[in-house]
Amino acid sequence: MEHHQVAVYLGALAAGAALGLAVPAAGPGLEQAVNPLLAALLFVTFLQVPAAELLRSLRGGRFPAAVLVVNFAVVPVVVAAMFPFLPDDRAVRLGVLLVLLCPCVDYVIVFSGLAGADHRRLLAVTPVLLVVQLALLPVFLRLFLGPGLDEVVAVGPFLTAFATLIAAPLAVAWACQAWAARRPTGRRATEAAGTTMVPLMAATLLVVVASQVPRLGGSLGDVAAVIPCYVLFLLVMAFAGRAVARLFRLGSPAARAVVFTGATRNSLVVLPLALALPGDLAVAAVVVVTQTLVEVLGMVAYVRLVPRLVPGARATTP
Secondary structure (H helix, E strand, O other): HHHHHHHHHHHHHHHHHHHHHHHHHHHHHOOHHHHHHHHHHHHHHHHOHHHHHHHHOOOOHHHHHHHHHHHHHHHHHHHHHHHHHHHHHHHHHHHHHHHHHEEEOOOHHHHHHHHOOOHHHHHHHHHHHHHHHHHHHHHHHHHHHHOHHHHHHHHHHHHHHHHHHHHHHHHHHHHHHHHHOHHHHHHHHHHHHOOOOOHHHHEEEEHHHHHHHHHHHHHHHHHHHHHHHHHHHHHHHHHHHHHHHHOOOOOOOHHHHHHHHHHHHHHHHHHHHHHHOOHHHHHHHHHHHHHHHHHHHHHHHHHHHHHHOOOOOHHHHH
């Protein structure tokens, strides 16, 4: 499976779409499995990074600064340039803003690692990304849409995501690392857990797609209108991320990580926000779901293309 990861993930996407179309009633139940699967996936990811290295990678250097610049300075400018071309519907625009202005903190780690990016240092800055997006999203919504809609941003989903997708998996992973350092049984258990990365990623993609495809049925017009915007965003951010990495003089692995973090968005965390909107803004949830589907396919392409866009294997710049 490790040698055929991309094929496995494409198969998972196809299976998820088929399941979602064939059994749409299973969508709500499958949706409940998304966060547990993401937590398990991140636990395995954290498990492969020693605690000391994770903490050391976060201290100082140009990489964290580049990640913050690409996500909270460059991305808003790109979104602002696209904003006039979005459908003239307040709910659709709100959905696009919710998802594009929030950087991903979960499966970006896995996909960036597949492309030879410095996913360990990217992993270290995920808590910072979550906190900063929580603080800035209401500000961005007010700037783009004016007063009245920034109150839709609730703290709860972000705090829940931080606890379940970052804090808990990280704590359990560090406990397992300590166990492995002291006991052969612990070492064997952690090694076995490390082999589950590809199956967990495939299961996550399958469940995400299967649970969200049924939501698209009644809003195909809105979906068709935003898909080109999401595709364009992925294309633009590939080159914008590379430009930021060059500005900060980062090595190849770190530069690839910057490209991935600039392109991937936090759709699975902001989706509860969109689902909680009043009826006249309900289309925003469909717009967010559409971004998830476009992005997952885009990440499969990124795994192949980013190493060509950012070639070489120089050591990561401190």
